[in-house]
Amino acid sequence: MELLIRLSLRNLLRQKRRNLLLGSAMAIGVAILVTAGSFSAGISDIMFNRIMRYVTGHVSVRFNERGGVMREIFRDGERARAALQGVPGVEKAEEGVGYFMRAIGNGKSDNIILVGANMSAELSDKERREIEESFRVVEGSWEGARDSKAENPIIISAEKARYLNVTLGDTVRVRFRDMFGQDQAARLTVAGVMRNDNIFMQPVVFLERERAKALLGYRPWETASFSLTLSDPKRGARAVADAIHARLKPGLASMEASVNGRKTALFGVKSDAASREALAARLKLSPAVLEAALRRDGALLDARTARALGVRQGEEFRASWARKFEPGLGETRLKAAAIFSGEGPGGVLVNDGKFYAAYYRDLPAAGAAPAPGWEALLAPEWTLLPRTYTTDDYKKKYQEIARSRGKGTTADVSTMYETASDILKLEGVLNLITLSAVLVLFFIILLGVVNTLRMTIRERTKEIGTVRAIGMRAEDVRNTFLLETFFLTLFSSAAGVALGFLAMSLISVPEFHPQDNPLGMLLVNGRVYFLTTFWNTAGSVLLIMGIALATAWFPARRAAAMSPAQALRHYD
Amino acid sequence: MNIIEIKNLKKDYPLGKTIVPALRGVDLEVAEGEFMSIIGPSGSGKTTLLNVIGCIDQATAGSVKIAGSEITALDDRAVTDIRLHKIGFIFQTFNLIPVLDVLENIEFPLLLMKRPAAEARKRAEKLAAEVGLSEYVRHRPAELSGGQRQRVAIARALVTGPDIVLADEPTANLDSVTGASILELMREMNEVEKTTFVFSTHDAAVLKYARRIVRIKDGLIEKEPVAA
Ligand SMILES: Nc1ncnc2c1ncn2[C@@H]1O[C@H](COP(=O)(O)OP(=O)(O)O)[C@@H](O)[C@H]1O
Ligand SMILES: [Mg+2]
Numbered sequence: 001m002e003l004l005i006r007l008s009l010r011n012l013l014r015q016k017r018r019n020l021l022l023g024s025a026m027a028i029g030v031a032i033l034v035t036a037g038s039f040s041a042g043i044s045d046i047m048f049n050r051i052m053r054y055v056t057g058h059v060s061v062r063f064n065e066r067g068g069v070m071r072e073i074f075r076d077g078e079r080a081r082a083a084l085q086g087v088p089g090v091e092k093a094e095e096g097v098g099y100f101m102r103a104i105g106n107g108k109s110d111n112i113i114l115v116g117a118n119m120s121a122e123l124s125d126k127e128r129r130e131i132e133e134s135f136r137v138v139e140g141s142w143e144g145a146r147d148s149k150a151e152n153p154i155i156i157s158a159e160k161a162r163y164l165n166v167t168l169g170d171t172v173r174v175r176f177r178d179m180f181g182q183d184q185a186a187r188l189t190v191a192g193v194m195r196n197d198n199i200f201m202q203p204v205v206f207l208e209r210e211r212a213k214a215l216l217g218y219r220p221w222e223t224a225s226f227s228l229t230l231s232d233p234k235r236g237a238r239a240v241a242d243a244i245h246a247r248l249k250p251g252l253a254s255m256e257a258s259v260n261g262r263k264t265a266l267f268g269v270k271s272d273a274a275s276r277e278a279l280a281a282r283l284k285l286s287p288a289v290l291e292a293a294l295r296r297d298g299a300l301l302d303a304r305t306a307r308a309l310g311v312r313q314g315e316e317f318r319a320s321w322a323r324k325f326e327p328g329l330g331e332t333r334l335k336a337a338a339i340f341s342g343e344g345p346g347g348v349l350v351n352d353g354k355f356y357a358a359y360y361r362d363l364p365a366a367g368a369a370p371a372p373g374w375e376a377l378l379a380p381e382w383t384l385l386p387r388t389y390t391t392d393d394y395k396k397k398y399q400e401i402a403r404s405r406g407k408g409t410t411a412d413v414s415t416m417y418e419t420a421s422d423i424l425k426l427e428g429v430l431n432l433i434t435l436s437a438v439l440v441l442f443f444i445i446l447l448g449v450v451n452t453l454r455m456t457i458r459e460r461t462k463e464i465g466t467v468r469a470i471g472m473r474a475e476d477v478r479n480t481f482l483l484e485t486f487f488l489t490l491f492s493s494a495a496g497v498a499l500g501f502l503a504m505s506l507i508s509v510p511e512f513h514p515q516d517n518p519l520g521m522l523l524v525n526g527r528v529y530f531l532t533t534f535w536n537t538a539g540s541v542l543l544i545m546g547i548a549l550a551t552a553w554f555p556a557r558r559a560a561a562m563s564p565a566q567a568l569r570h571y572d
Numbered sequence: 573m574n575i576i577e578i579k580n581l582k583k584d585y586p587l588g589k590t591i592v593p594a595l596r597g598v599d600l601e602v603a604e605g606e607f608m609s610i611i612g613p614s615g616s617g618k619t620t621l622l623n624v625i626g627c628i629d630q631a632t633a634g635s636v637k638i639a640g641s642e643i644t645a646l647d648d649r650a651v652t653d654i655r656l657h658k659i660g661f662i663f664q665t666f667n668l669i670p671v672l673d674v675l676e677n678i679e680f681p682l683l684l685m686k687r688p689a690a691e692a693r694k695r696a697e698k699l700a701a702e703v704g705l706s707e708y709v710r711h712r713p714a715e716l717s718g719g720q721r722q723r724v725a726i727a728r729a730l731v732t733g734p735d736i737v738l739a740d741e742p743t744a745n746l747d748s749v750t751g752a753s754i755l756e757l758m759r760e761m762n763e764v765e766k767t768t769f770v771f772s773t774h775d776a777a778v779l780k781y782a783r784r785i786v787r788i789k790d791g792l793i794e795k796e797p798v799a800a
Contacts, residue, residue, distance in 0.1 A: 003683045010671035466667040469628050470728070471656025471684050474648060565629035568663070569619075 004476060008483035015456065022448045023492040026544055029441040030496025033540035035503050036437055038530035040430035045531045046524065047426070048233065048416055056416050057094065057227025059241045061248075063382075064401075065360065065409045070099065071179045074382075074409060075360045076324075077223035083247040084226060089236040092127075092229040094118055097212045101176035103188075103205070105164025112160060114174070114216075116209030116224075119146045133525065135201070140168045140192030145208060152215065153191035155206040161193050168193065172205075178217040186215055221325040237415035242387065245413040250381040253355070253408075255364040257319040257348070259309045265347030265368030266319055268355025268379030269294060271407060279377050283340050290338075294351040298337030302344040309348075311336045319348060322365040330362025345370035345378065352379040352407045360409070382409040389418055438543065445544065446551045449485060453555040457481070464559055465567025474560040481556035482549060489548040493541040500537075504530045574637075575735055575768050576602035576625060581634035583620050583791075594620040596791040597634070602770060604735075607762045609782035610772040617791040618772035619740055625770070626659050626738045627651045639735050656684055660729030662739035662758075662771075666721040668713040668728075674700060675709040678727045685732065699727040702764075703757060719750035723757065730761055737761075739771035743778055755781040 012019055048058075061084065063074035074080045084093045097116030102109060117131075119142065132142065137155060145153045154172070156164075166172055172188045188207065196202065207215070218224065228244075230236050255266040269279060276294075280287040283300075293300050301311060311317050313336055320331040334350060347368060356379065370378060385401070388394045394414060401410060457464070464477055511526035523529060583595040594617045602608055612618050623629035624636060631644050638658060643651065655661075668677050675696050682692035700709050703723040713721055722742060729737045739758065743751030755771075759781055762769045771782075779785055787794040 002689075003680075006676075007669075007671065014671060462665075462667065463669060465628075466661075466663070467669070467680075468652070469626065469655060469661050470681050471652055473652050476684075563629070565623045568623075568628070568667075 004480050004483055008480050009487060011456075011460075011480070012484050012487055015452075018452055018455070019488055022452050023488055023495070025444055025448055026489055026492035026548065027496035027499055029445065030493045030540055030544050031500035031503060032437055032441070033434065033543065034497055034500030034532070034537050035507075035530070036430075036434040037536040037540060038500075038504060038532040039528075040427060040434060041533060041536060042529040042531040043430060044427045046529060047420075056414075056419055057096070058230040058233035058237050059090075059228040059244070059413065059415050060096075060419065061093075061226040061228065061244060062412045062414070063223075063225050063409055064412075065179075066356075066407065072096075072225045073179060073218065074223050074225075074411070075221075075363055077221050080223050080226065083244055084228065087240055087243050087247075089230050089232065089240050090228050091231050094227045094229070095209065095213075095224050096227045097209055097216065097218075097224045099176065099212075099216055101174045103160075103164060104173045104175070105166040106170065108163065108165050110160065110163050111203060112156075112174070112205045113203050114212055115204050115206055116212035117145070117155075117206040119208050135194045135196055135206075137192045137194045140190070142192060144191030145206065147191065150189050150191060152186060152188040152207055152211055154188045155192040155194050156190055157202045157204060158193050158195050159202045160205065161190065166190050180217060182217070184215075184217075219325075233416070237417060238389075241413045241415050241418075245384070245387055248384050248411050248413065250384055250411075252367070252370070252375050253359055253379045253381045254347075254367040254370070255319075255321045255359065256366040256368045257321040257364070259311065259317055259319050259348065262309050264305060264309055264319075265370065266321070266355070267345060267347055267349050267370060268352035268359070268407075269300070269349050270377055270379055271352050275377050282342075282377075283344060284342055285338070285340055293338035294349075295337070296351075297333060297335045297354065298350070299334040300338050300340070300344075300349040301336055302346070303339055303341050305344075305347060306336065306339045311339075313339050321362070324363040324365045326362075330358065330364065332358040343371065345374035349378075355379055356407050356409075379408060382411050385410050385412040387413065391419060394419055441544070442547050445547050449548050449551045450555060453481060453485070453552055453559075456484075457555060457559040461562070461567050461570040464562060465564045465570065468562075468564035469568060476560075478556045478560035481559055482552055485548050485552035485556075486545065489545045493544055496544075497537060497541065501532075504532070573604050574601045575604045575606075575639055576600065576770075577635075577637040578625070579635045581621075581624060581636060582632045583617075583624060583629070584632045594791055595624070595631075598788075598791070598793050600786065600793060602736075602768060605762070605766050605768055606784055607759055607769045607782060608771075608784040608786065609779060610770065610786050610788055611776065611779060612772075612774065612788035614774055616788045618774075618788060620791075621788065622738045622740050622770065622772055625736070626661060627655050656681060657732065658735045660732065660734040660737040660767075662722070662725045662729050662737065662742045664741040664744045666713070666718070666725050666745070668721055668724055670713050673710050673712050674705055674716070674724050677713070677724055678731055681728065681732045695731060696727070699731050700724075702761070703727045717750075718746050719754060722746065722750075722754050726754070726757060726761065730765060730767065733765070734767065736768045736770065739769065741772055741774065743773065744775070748777065751778065752781075 061080070063072055065071040065073050084090065095116070099114045101112055101114055103112045135155070138158065142155065145155050147153050161167065164172060168190055170190045172190060173185065174188060175183070175185050178184045188205070213224065228240065230240055253268055257264055257266045269275070276290060277287060280290045283290070306312070316333060316335045318331055318333055320329040323330050334348065347370065385397055388397050468477065508527045508530065512523060578598055578600040581595055581598040582593070585592040585594055598621060610618050610621065620629065624631050627643055636643050638654065643654060669680065672680065675693065678699055679692040679696035682695060683689070697709065700706055703726055705720060705723055705727070708716060708720060713724070716724070742758070743754055746754060755778055758769055758771070761767065773779070
């Protein structure tokens with residue numbers, strides 16, 4: 001083997017010009033592969049780890065009340081946090097608050113997106129650095145935005161500040177309709193101006209998260225949706241999403257309430273047609289009677305409950321209950337629209353819309369259990385949406401929810417790969433470009449290697465005959481040629497990798513600051529961004545070497561198979 | 573004992589649609605330790621005969637025994653091993669490996685035999701000295717004269733201690749003085765190493781070095797005159 005290596009290395013030096021030419025072609029090929037691969041990895045890193053991560057997180061847990069897109073609220077924050085706690089692979093769960101509003105500056109107005117920013121002290125240095133790198137504050141400071149004495153201190157983008165004609169210390173008034181349909185107004189103070197190359201970040205205005213939540217009407221125990229950062233999103237996202245999804249399985253929504261001083265249970269009745277039909281059948285009521293009874297404040301009671309509570313048909317009554325997060329009682333007015341004679345779930349039944357309105361406004365301190373066998377027809381605590389794995393299915397899911405006018409809060413768990421598979425498609429396109437480069441290279445190398453080897457073998461025919469006559473085995477002759485190709489590719493690849501790194505560092509020297517160009521997104525700190533991974537580089541090298549060796553195989557084998565007598569008779 | 577025994581050897585070359593009969597029934601016996609010459613005009617079949625004896629070409633018919641074993645029915649690998657272990661070659665055009673220096677060329681067959689590098693090197697140095705090239709061991713073939721190259725080839729042929737050395741017109745590319753010295757060297761080695769030498773030539777002038785002469789013409793051995 002050592003002998004073969006020595007032979008092949010020396011032979012390689014023999015045709016310097018020819019091998020230098022082929023080697024340069026391969027080196028350029030490797031350089032292109034490494035550069036293109038790093039560029040495309042860089043784009044997807046920016047997309048997923050620097051943009052999507054702030055927009056949706058690696059995994060997003062989204063709550064929508066009453067199918068309202070803007071109404072991202074979950075009433076029992078503790079429950080939501082508990083579902084996210086201790087899921088393996090989750091580094092951080094951030095509550096995401098974002099809201100469109102109209103801002104009025106000095107004589108000018110424009111739309112902004114108010115985003116709640118986590119400015120708490122618990123941020124790690126790395127996280128703080130990442131945020132400060134992504135959103136460079138050029139006037140004022142992030143400290144200013146943490147000032148508890150200022151009135152809603154904000155960080156605003158330079159473009160927006162210019163447009164609204166405001167500078168540091170100025171007041172921006174905002175008007176918006178909050179989650180619950182109330183018109184609201186507030187004053188914000190400019191505490192910092194940031195510069196950002198990402199056009200999508202230009203309308204963003206940061207306000208400390210708790211303040212933003214209060215402004216938007218969240219009560220302290222309520223939360224918005226969550227964005228999760230994972231340690232290994234590529235591999236872990238789906239498993240984490242599935243795990244959280246399993247943990248978010250809702251129970252039955254019920255209240256332990258009292259009516260006329262007597263204890264009872266309050267349930268919502270599911271309003272989809274199938275559930276209503278099944279309920280009518282089981283209660284032996286005509287569907288029309290049931291529908292009429294469950295309209296608006298209408299309550300449905302079995303005869304025993306009605307008697308126990310002292311409620312008569314057609315009578316109005318109040319139900320009240322102890323609240324979970326505040327002292328005092330929650331209360332709702334109902335009307336005994338129908339009293340039926342058979343067995344029911346027990347307690348007072350109302351339509352789910354009416355039920356949820358009371359339930360979400362004042363979550364009860366205690367629930368109650370229905371008679372066994374009725375759960376399927378009664379309203380759950382929330383509606384957990386099925387997992388979807390493609391953007392198309394995800395969109396379809398939300399279209400269906402909009403159509404079905406669900407009454408409960410929906411909870412949805414999705415990964416950024418699922419909601420943004422479009423971006424994965426972009427990555428796919430980039431990979432396709434790389435692949436076509438590979439194909440072109442493939443043919444160059446194919447022709448180069450085959451041609452070079454054929455010339456070399458023709459020139460060395462007599463030598464092949466000699467070493468065969470002396471006693472070298474055919475496979476060793478073949479291996480000598482393969483080794484020659486191997487070393488040529490190895491050295492070329494090393495040169496190519498170096499060339500690629502040089503090219504990348506040159507390309508990322510100039511700084512750009514495109515203001516209104518979405519391509520600005522693809523920059524980090526104003527520079528073209530490459531993400532080089534070991535496997536990307538090694539893969540490119542292995543690919544080129546694989547192609548070269550595969551193409552060298554056939555001529556090398558043919559050379560080895562020559563009859564020694566024939567080879568010796570060869571004259572050039 | 574006969575180191576080479578050939579009976580009714582025939583070799584045809586296909587040439588387009590016709591067949592060229594290069595050997596047409598050769599019978600030949602060579603005893604161990606002989607120093608023998610095959611003489612014949614160009615195209616008479618010398619190279620073909622040496623190639624078949626040297627296991628680098630296959631006979632069309634007949635039997636060839638080298639050191640008692642039949643070689644006509646062996647596969648490529650077995651035949652390659654016989655060439656490596658039992659036969660040494662010297663070529664008209666020297667056929668050294670241009671990227672290796674003198675010592676490396678000489679030790680090449682030993683390394684193919686997987687002999688330890690140090691041992692191979694020692695033996696190569698000894699042979700380089702025997703052929704008078706001690707001062708040139710680091711030269712590459714291109715830096716040597718024709719005679720020096722053929723000396724390297726002789727050393728390479730002998731380095732493995734083969735049973736037979738086959739030399740196909742070893743002096744044809746050399747001037748007469750150098751050619752004579754090469755033949756003298758071969759004869760010396762034949763005496764020292766007791767190796768059987770068979771060399772071909774078309775030049776009657778070199779015959780005086782041979783101990784036994786076989787004449788070949790049109791693919792047939794002419795009847796040997798009983799040695800005087
Ligand atoms: N590969 C071949 N194909 C066809 N004919 C060949 C081939 N090699 C040799 N011959 C023919 O065989 C005969 C013997 O050739 P060769 O053994 O080379 O003779 P010599 O070595 O005595 O000159 C010649 O007629 C030659 O033309
Ligand atoms: Mg000849």
